[in-house]
Amino acid sequence: MQAMSTVTLPAPAPVDKRLPGDLAIWFFILAELLAFAVFFATxxxxxxxxxxxxxxxxxxxxxxxxALNTLLLITGSWFVVRAVQAAHRDDIQAVPPNILLGWLCGAGFLVVKVFEYAAKFGAGISMSTNTFYMFYISLTFFHFMHVILGMVILTVLWFQARNGAYGGHNAHGLESGAAYWHMVDLLWIVLFPLVYVMR
Amino acid sequence: MIAALRNSAHRAWVVLMVATGLTWYLGEVGAAGTWAIVAMLAIAFVKGRLVILDFMELREAPMMWRVLLEGWLILVSSLILLAYWISLK
Incomplete structure (x- = not known):
């Protein structure tokens, strides 16, 4: 009996290595990352x-x-991860609210940034004030534009998700948009210590 | 709570929040110079890696894409470190 219960199990089939989303979005992300790498190094x-x-x-x-803006982008990214995970387990109802929460975190980021810019511009600071402010304004504003683009993408994803476009059967578009949104987060994770803290 | 932490994305979120607080704290106490720069770059590297692996879900992706994105993080950190090292000389 003892011997009979010994069964050689087949080795678990290796999980297919899979790139989430569209291949094209990853090339786009790579191009964006390289542009920012040049900015950061400069x-x-x-x-x-x-x-x-x-x-x-x-x-x-x-x-x-x-720092508050870092927390907002990280949390915004996390909500979008939750949306993707919901789609993968076919919980179609949970996808749109998580996209919306991610979008709201992005909106929070923009509001905070507008207050920050208003204080700086109100103090008469501009691109031409000095080299530091030139970099501060151009780097953060270039990133600001990417947050806006990310939010436009999330808006499209939200409308699609409400029509039940994303579920276990298809999460491709959602994954592509999510990858871009995470890139915006990744960039700020480097930008915040570099420009605000490191000395 | 414990069950939620089995999800690698939820774990990553917790670490990312705490790590952000750490960078903010280093700024508050006026940390500067070599060790501060190395510490902040190390924190940013850990955070960036969590976003790449657990948010972008590249942990299970073809090796090329993992290498490209993690490589970007190493490249950027190294260039910043080099520039700060030059500035300290």
């Missing part, structure tokens, strides 16, 4: 020749708002 090397100026004016940035 900032860091420009700083190396203006250390005192960068250290001085970095102090005028609102670190609390920068």
């Amino acid at each position: 900032y860091a090397f420009a700083r190396a020749s203006h250390v005192e100026e960068f250290n001085l004016y970095q102090q005028t940035l609102d670190r609390n708002l920068g």
